[in-house]
Amino acid sequence: MKESPGVVDLLGVLAYAELSAYARMTEDAVTLAPSLGDRAALSELAVTEYAHFRLLRDRLADLGADPDEAMSPFVEALDAWHTLTRPSDWLQALVKTYVGDGIALDFYREAARHLDPSIAELVDEVLVDEGRSQFAVERVRAGIEAEPAAAARLALWARRLVGEALSQGQQVASVRPELARLLVESGPADISRLFATLQEAHGKRMAAMGL
């Protein structure tokens, strides 16, 4: 089957992003959730990530790619991202779920824009926000209301998440040029538009949380 050269890379990085997000959110739910109800609520989001992983893995197999091989180039950078951004409390975990994963997902969505519609549709499907935002936003807002001093601390945390995301993203782009090319197919104008889009989406998320 004829596909853009970056397609397997894109589905591979996305598949491992979902597989690792599922595991980290599950761990955060166990170690940081203040109640069994909150633990279940974050676990619910984690399991949705796993379902997305399954779709991506199956599509990779349909394309004739080995899913494990497609994911391997991205294991190190994504694991590093999670290690460098391990939340130390429940609100940090929620901000990470919303802001950190949010910016990553914006990248993936941009990368899929120029691809075959069936791939773009799949990417849209796995990136759909199934209540994740509402869940995180509501609880972070309530947390800040209960403890206003938390806002500054969480804003700093969000900035760190973005910094680490960009840094790991850059590393991925440098080793997988085909993938990077998906993001900037039409040259410099596209780069400006990309950064404007990402910045706008990030700003909206911060505002929604009251940060």
Next chain:
Amino acid sequence: MKESPGVVDLLGVLAYAELSAYARMTEDAVTLAPSLGDRAALSELAVTEYAHFRLLRDRLADLGADPDEAMSPFVEALDAWHTLTRPSDWLQALVKTYVGDGIALDFYREAARHLDPSIAELVDEVLVDEGRSQFAVERVRAGIEAEPAAAARLALWARRLVGEALSQGQQVASVRPELARLLVESGPADISRLFATLQEAHGKRMAAMGL
């Protein structure tokens, strides 16, 4: 709604058993799986446990019980079970999934025998073996074939799992007499039958793995 007094306890312990098994299997998959394929395979089983948790939680809510309250009495014993039986390699993790969870599930199934059919059906549904056995059995057998010395070590590990399961089970029974009563409703003859059933099922699992 009129229910046997142990029903909420049974669904509560089972719900937390599934919620915690999901989290621990997810963690074992990340830390111990030898390949991304194995990691995904164990994660698949973990996510199935989560789906079962969801069914149990919803049934508790339908019965008018607070799912968090129903689960809380069992958090300590089940967390202790997981802490005391943390696998240190991939084969131990698989044996735990199969043998450890297996014996716990036998207990739950026995406890549900005398209950309202709709509860017994739900318990059967969440305890169904969806490929868990085949997955663990195949890989443990292959592991022993590759390294015959592993068999004795894993047999010892399985014995420890059973010992810890019985010990935690006893603790649960002592604090939740209603739940214990579900297991031995008809007196001593029932106890003998129960232990014979559990022993037989455990023996079959050990034999299946070649232990």
